[in-house]
Amino acid sequence: MERTSRSRRLHPSVARSGAMVRRSAGVAAALVVAIGLGVCFPAGASAEGVSDIPGAFVDVGIGARSMGMGGAVVVTSHGAGSLYWNPAGLAVGERSKEFSVDYADVMGLVPYTAASAAYRLSERYTLGIGLLYSGDDVLSETTVLLGAATSLSSLPWLDAGPTNVGATVRTRLASFGSPSGFEDDVSGSALGFGLDAGATIPVTERVTFGIAARDILSTLSWESTAGGSYNEGVPPALAFGVAARPHRNVLLELDLDKALHQDSRDLVLLGAEVTLFDVAALRGGYRKEISSGELSEFSVGAGANVAAGSSVIGLDIAYLFGHLEDTLRLSMGFGL
DSSP, X not given: OHHHHHHHTOOHHHHHHHHHHHHHHHHHHHHHHHHHHHHHSXXXXXXXXXXXSOOOOOOOOSOXXXXXXXXXXXXXXXXXXXXXXXXXXXXXXXXXXXXXXXXXXXXXXXXXXXXXXXXXXXXXXXXXXXXXXXXXXXXXXEEEEEEEEEEEOOOTTOOSSOEEEEEEEEEEEXXXXXOOSOTTOOOEEEEEEEEEEEEEXXXXXXXEEEEEEXXXXXXXXXXXXXXXXXXXXXXXXXXXXXXXXXXXXXXXEEEXXXXXXXXXXXXXXXXXXXXXXXXXXEEEEEEEESSSOOOEEEEEEEEEEEEETTEEEEEEEEXXXXXXXXXXXXXXXXXX
């Protein structure tokens, strides 16, 4: 009886903490269920008027840092650049306001520009927006990203830090064809949407687990002068990652990108970053296709942060030794 009466007289702060833990666990569980539904019922399922050919955008992510680490950034992407990789990273940006822009000439053929921004509303909530553009007058693709993330209390069975969850909505636009006045000119356009969701969960003070589901729901509607109207889906993907910091200046991450479409490939990715004097960083990355091993790519990168009053300017460069052609990528970021 005494034990029961004590449990009924919990201090209000203890009761609120318990409620936050239960709510955090509930939100995390809901996210896992949502990702599971997207995996079990992927976009682009067979239906009348739906193409069996998946849509493919040139999206190669945001930031030279990610390229320098071989794309192994499901856990360690943060701030504005995490909109693409794992929206949960929006919640761990180092600045309350961030903006970044980068450029790459993909395989020496496709010009690619990305811009992103993040704004922290409070200690727990952050919003982000991004723009990806690739191509030219003949074929162009544009993706607009809108994301949000929040920091939750530690999960009941873990006490290493807050769990972060986030989601990104993608709006895709495309156009092809450059009319030359001939009757057989072919042109068209597309409009589509996609949904990403992700989470990062600290396991210990030095180890963090991350999961990101990209395009768990998507649709892409085409209008063509040759093929008329039809719909297709962008291939979904599920990425898992584990990041470890064996030393305060050393960061390691291992990711698995699990393809959820027959035309996509499973990849294993490894990235490393070494910080020098809290100002500069050296990076290296490797990714390989698991099944056939045909795709095997290395990357290197470097970055530096320069203080300008209360602001910080970041400069990053990366070089990918690609399977077909090499790619150079440059990024610049501002933090307030």
